[in-house]
Amino acid sequence: MIRELVQKTRSFRGFDSSYKVTESQLRDFVDCARLTASSMNIQPLKYYLAFSDEDVKTVLSLSKWAAALKDMHLPHPGKEPTAFIVICQDLSISPNTGTFQKDVGIVAQTILLAASEQGLGGCCIGNFNKDKVKEALSLPQNVEVQLILAVGRPDEKIVLVEAKKEGSTAYYRDENDVHYVPKRALEQVLLN
Numbered sequence: 001m002i003r004e005l006v007q008k009t010r011s012f013r014g015f016d017s018s019y020k021v022t023e024s025q026l027r028d029f030v031d032c033a034r035l036t037a038s039s040m041n042i043q044p045l046k047y048y049l050a051f052s053d054e055d056v057k058t059v060l061s062l063s064k065w066a067a068a069l070k071d072m073h074l075p076h077p078g079k080e081p082t083a084f085i086v087i088c089q090d091l092s093i094s095p096n097t098g099t100f101q102k103d104v105g106i107v108a109q110t111i112l113l114a115a116s117e118q119g120l121g122g123c124c125i126g127n128f129n130k131d132k133v134k135e136a137l138s139l140p141q142n143v144e145v146q147l148i149l150a151v152g153r154p155d156e157k158i159v160l161v162e163a164k165k166e167g168s169t170a171y172y173r174d175e176n177d178v179h180y181v182p183k184r185a186l187e188q189v190l191l192n
């Protein structure tokens with residue numbers, strides 16, 4: 001059911017690093033994402049699949065995780081993802097990156113849902129230097145990196161909790177490394 005799948009589709013920052021995500025799995029996720037809605041149906045997004053040890057190491061080293069957890073460096077050693085999907089915009093199709101931020105969100109969530117359905121999981125990573133990632137992966141000149149998705153077999157516990165009215169929505173971890181994510185209640189998000 002979609003609700004269950006959405007609930008399961010969390011931002012994972014700890015993975016079973018012995019489980020190698022394959023190119024074929026990543027291709028399947030993108031094959032699903034390419035069918036989604038796109039502003040004016042222009043479809044300017046392109047994808048770089050990082051699954052080789054070298055590419056994964058490169059992208060990992062350029063991505064920043066859980067900036068809100070100041071004293072923690074995630075993923076913990078040995079809990080790294082084994083693949084990334086780098087979502088890019090092809091500027092020769094459209095140079096207007098602002099318009100297509102919504103497309104990026106739609107494809108990102110679609111990929112994460114498809115991964116969840118297969119027992120995998122991931123995390124959107126927006127905290128990175130676009131030019132450094134582009135250079136490190138030798139991406140074509142005409143693309144701009146928009147968002148990175150980590151992919152792997154999740155190996156950590158995440159609990160959704162209800163955000164207190166007027167309270168903080170900051171995520172936090174307990175002493176057992178359980179990750180808590182406050183979500184605003186339905187009544188707090190409905191305007192009528």
Ligand SMILES: Cc1cc2nc3c(=O)[nH]c(=O)nc-3n(C[C@H](O)[C@H](O)[C@H](O)COP(=O)(O)O)c2cc1C
Pocket residue numbers: 009010011012013064065066067123124125126127128158171181
């Ligand atoms: C567009 C976008 C960019 C994000 N960038 C990062 C990031 O750079 N690093 C990170 O650790 N998490 C990142 N996240 C994950 C959020 O922190 C996460 O969605 C939030 O804490 C709620 O957790 P949940 O996805 O499990 O509901 C990003 C999420 C989105 C939607």
